[in-house]
Amino acid sequence: MKVISVLLVMLAFLLSHHACQSSYPQGGRIYSTLCASCHMKDGSGLEKLYPPLNGSNYLATASVDTLVCRILKGHPGGIVADGVLYNEQMPAYPDLKPAEMTNLLNYISNNWGNAFRTFHPQDVEKAHKHCSD
Amino acid sequence: MKISATTSILCLLGVLVACSERDKTLPILGNVEIVDGDTVYHQIPDFSFIDQDSQIITPSVFEDKLYVADFFFTSCPSICPIVKKQMLRIYDRYAEDDRLLLLSHSIDTRRDSVPRLKMYAGNLGIESARWHMVTGVKDEIFKLANAYFVTALEDENAPGGYDHSGRLILVDKKKHVRAWCNGTDEKEVTRFMDEIDLLLDESY
Numbered sequence: 001m002k003v004i005s006v007l008l009v010m011l012a013f014l015l016s017h018h019a020c021q022s023s024y025p026q027g028g029r030i031y032s033t034l035c036a037s038c039h040m041k042d043g044s045g046l047e048k049l050y051p052p053l054n055g056s057n058y059l060a061t062a063s064v065d066t067l068v069c070r071i072l073k074g075h076p077g078g079i080v081a082d083g084v085l086y087n088e089q090m091p092a093y094p095d096l097k098p099a100e101m102t103n104l105l106n107y108i109s110n111n112w113g114n115a116f117r118t119f120h121p122q123d124v125e126k127a128h129k130h131c132s133d
Numbered sequence: 134m135k136i137s138a139t140t141s142i143l144c145l146l147g148v149l150v151a152c153s154e155r156d157k158t159l160p161i162l163g164n165v166e167i168v169d170g171d172t173v174y175h176q177i178p179d180f181s182f183i184d185q186d187s188q189i190i191t192p193s194v195f196e197d198k199l200y201v202a203d204f205f206f207t208s209c210p211s212i213c214p215i216v217k218k219q220m221l222r223i224y225d226r227y228a229e230d231d232r233l234l235l236l237s238h239s240i241d242t243r244r245d246s247v248p249r250l251k252m253y254a255g256n257l258g259i260e261s262a263r264w265h266m267v268t269g270v271k272d273e274i275f276k277l278a279n280a281y282f283v284t285a286l287e288d289e290n291a292p293g294g295y296d297h298s299g300r301l302i303l304v305d306k307k308k309h310v311r312a313w314c315n316g317t318d319e320k321e322v323t324r325f326m327d328e329i330d331l332l333l334d335e336s337y
Contacts, residue, residue, distance in 0.1 A: 037212060038214045040214070046217060049214065088207075089208065091210055
């Protein structure tokens with residue numbers, strides 16, 4: 001009985017430790033530095049100026065090419081996401097390497113309750129190359 | 134007996150604390166000058182700008198009102214959206230209170246034309262009667278920022294080309310600055326709204 005109790009405590013510790021670790025830490029750091037000022041720390045965006053990423057159907061369904069190109073090259077505005085027109089300019093981040101881009105996409109797709117999909121480095125690298133050409 | 138003495142002291146302290154909280158007023162910020170023997174507090178000087186609805190905005194718009202001022206520009210890629218989100222909290226909290234207005238000065242007079250401010254304000258979902266977003270003569274806006282104790286300057290190395298602080302400034306009916314906070318910090322803005330409540334109680 002005692003052994004089972006000890007094992008349960010250890011299991012609880014391991015689970016809580018796992019839950020406290022944030023996924024994709026590099027993606028989180030990049031997000032804080034480059035994206036959070038407009039899309040906000042909690043991914044909530046700002047009214048009809050900056051689209052939310054939290055719960056965004058656009059983010060959940062857009063192709064890898066579209067997402068990678070939006071981030072690498074930016075956009076002059078006029079993106080319709082989830083039925084709302086956003087006219088503000090999206091800045092370009094051409095210096096993001098494919099690995100950083102993968103981590104960033106995985107962070108925003110699997111944070112704040114989002115559980116959209118996992119991006120694989122080879123797919124992002126292909127999109128990155130395609131978009132940079 | 135010992136317990137009742139302690140209880141009495143605690144009660145007395147409680148009353149004293151409650152009184153000091155109720156009597157708390159906000160200080161008048163800025164340098165105090167003595168002019169011809171009179172004490173003169175720092176005041177926001179006169180200004181004339183134009184807002185998102187092409188209305189001329191002068192201090193007369195804020196007569197008998199309190200207002201919260203800030204400095205920003207619409208294409209600012211750094212702190213402005215975060216500050217605007219916090220300003221929006223204030224706007225929403227005092228939605229039914231016409232004693233408080235908001236005034237956002239654009240420091241990018243080149244790009245932030247009236248139509249540009251109109252579109253930005255529209256996308257933020259605000260009414261111009263309660264939240265004026267203004268543009269005007271660049272030097273006058275930068276000079277006025279100093280009077281609000283806000284840094285605002287052109288700097289080609291800063292994100293978007295301008296360096297500025299995200300302070301929110303509370304101004305009373307007599308154009309005195311009474312409180313400020315860092316508009317990027319949600320907790321500070323919560324405290325700032327308590328100070329707005331204090332000033333509303335004091336002013337009306």
